[in-house]
Amino acid sequence: MSLTEKTGPGPEVRSAGSTGLTPRLRLVLVVLLVAQFMLAVDFSILNVALPQVGRSLGIALDDLQWVATAFALCAAGFTLLFGRLADLFGRRRMFLAGLAVLGLASLAGGLSTSPAMLITARVFQGLATAAVTPAGLSLLTTSFPEGPARDRALGLNGALMSAGFTTGAVLGGVLTDLLSWRWAFFINVPIALGVLLVAPSVIKESRPSSRPRPDAAGAVSVTLGLLALVFGFTQAGRDGWGSALTLGPLAAGLALLVVFHAVERRQQAPLMPVAVLHRPTVAWGNATGLLAFLTETSLVFLLTLYLQKVLGFSPLAAGLSFGVLGLGTVVGGSFAPRIIGRVGTRATLIGGGLLQAASTFALLGLTTSTGGSLALLLVTTFTGGVGNMLVIVGFMITATSGLPDHEQGLATGLATMTQQIGITLGTPVMSAIATGSMASAAAPDVLHGITTAVTANAALVLTGVAIALLFLRKPRPAATPAP
Incomplete structure (x- = not known):
């Protein structure tokens, strides 16, 4: 599908070239990445706080899942729809409107006095996420020229999405223990307000000059x-x-x-032309990305369950334990561009996936004893975070490169949907596997359920490795733009 943008990369972008960015473009990058990072944090910030939320508002244990599910349903279900509406009516407009809804919904969530009020707030947070994420990523690609500048921006975006999920787990534990679970909501309000104040003056509107009939x-x-x-x-x-x-x-x-x-x-x-999926880099690149986001983010949920239900950690201690995973994602994100530059995206996808799979399989050594298990968890989550980030950055570049200009927006939209659905589906899938294998709420039975889910998680990582090995080939020389 070819759309003529009302505003695209202008002289400022072109003058910046492929190796440098103007001060305004750096500010655009910061604004968009801050918003995307905040959205990623929202996916996990309540995980370690759910028991406290339930006790505070009188939500039964069996119904606590709806605090997360109400958000997940809307965040995944409406991503493609809102992404298309952003293309038709203005990406900046959708981005700003979504951020405003997110700020208001977060304020309402923090002030909730009943389960119904909290669930309603989570629904609107999910809808806001479905609106802001694809609009923000589209603004990212239309603001930067194809080449190293865009690759760097997309790599940072993918890295921050993964790191944000880990940060949410850490931050949720800290805020819950030191302040209240309500601050897991309140923290969004000043960030959303800050982005809303800055974004209109630095981000240009982007939409087609003509509006095709909505699908x-x-x-x-x-x-x-x-x-x-x-x-x-x-x-x-x-x-x-x-x-x-x-x-x-x-x-x-x-x-x-x-x-x-x-x-x-x-x-x-x-809404999504299927012809573009015939391109191996798009189809199989998104498949590896889906598995990468699904596996590592859901592993945070499983390990949160392990730390609190098996080892008896407090929310603060459990949250802080994920700091090493966050460090691993930072290390992986920092080295990924260099590694890709040396060995290529396919080799990076395979190597990162193997490192993540080995780290995940090692978690089968976890026991009900704190001593050796905690050391094992810390080491393997660090190395797994490194491997996962190599895959994510490789995915973002693979799935959005080697395409003609008129397919760039669509490829970016698909990558957005992939990361949204991966993050959203991961926890319900792994939760279903874990709880389905638990005979009771006793620590040994909970551990059995967790290890069953960890095995499935590692198998999915290896599936991603197999996809990259079998179906992703080196780009043909003709696909590389002439200097």
């Missing part, structure tokens, strides 16, 4: 399909994999996605 059938089918899938995976953790409330939504979700694919093949202005 209503595609929007409805993909949104309902993603909602059904997330709901089905969530119900699996509560009612088991054989439950009608699990199998029904999962089957409906898959059927609706098949309908979506059929609809898109016939639309003149499709």
Whole structure:
């Protein structure tokens, strides 16, 4: 799909060249990355605080999952729809509107006095995330020229998405223990306000000069399909994999996605043109990215469960334990561009995936004893974070490079959806596997459920390695722009 942008990279970008950025572009980069980092933090900041939330508002243990699920359903289900609306009506407009909703919803969440008020706030936080994330990433690609500048910006974006999830786990524990779980919501308010004050003056509007007819059938089918899938995976953790409330939504979700694919093949202005998926770098690059985001972010949930339910750690201690994972993501993100420059994206994807898989399999050595288990957890989460970040940066570059200009926006939108769905589906999937393997809430049974899920997690990482090994090839020389 070819769209003529109302505003694209102007003289300022071109004068900056491929190796340097003007001061305004650096500010644009900072503003967009701060917003994306905040959204990533939101995915995990309440994980370690959920028990305190339940006690404070009188939410039963079985119903606590809805605090996370209400957010996840909306964040994943509406990403493609809002991304398309941003393309049609203005990406900056959608970005700013989403941030305003996020700030208000976060304020309401922190002031919640009932379960209904809290769940409603989480719904609007999820909707805001679905609006801001694709709009922000599209603004990122339209603000920077294709080449090293855009690769660097996309790499930083992917790194901060992963690091933000880890930071959320750490920050959630610190805020809950030192202040209150309510500050996991309140912290968003000044950040959102700050971005809203700065962004309008530094980010230019970006939208097509003509508006094609909205793809209503595609929007409805993909949104309902993603909602059904997330709901089905969530119900699996509560009612088991054989439950009608699990199998029904999962089957409906898959059927609706098949309908979506059929609809898109016939639309003149499709929500997601399927032809671009015929490109191996796009199709298989997004597959590896989906598994990378799904596995490492859900591992944070599993290890939070382990630290609190098996070892008896406080939220503060559990949160701080993930500091080494955050350090690993920083190290991996820092070295990824250099490694990719030397060995290429495919080798980086394979090597990073193998490192992450080995680190995840090592977690099968965790026991109910604190001593050796804590040391093992700290070492393996660090090395796993390094490996995962190598994969994520490699994915962002692979899935958005080697394409003609008119397909860049679509490739970026797909990468956005991939990271959103990966982060969103990871916790429900691993929660379903873990809880389905637990005979009781006793520490040994909880540990058994966690190790079962860790095994599945590592197997998914190896699946990503196999995809990169078998289906991703070195780009053809013709695909490289002439100097």
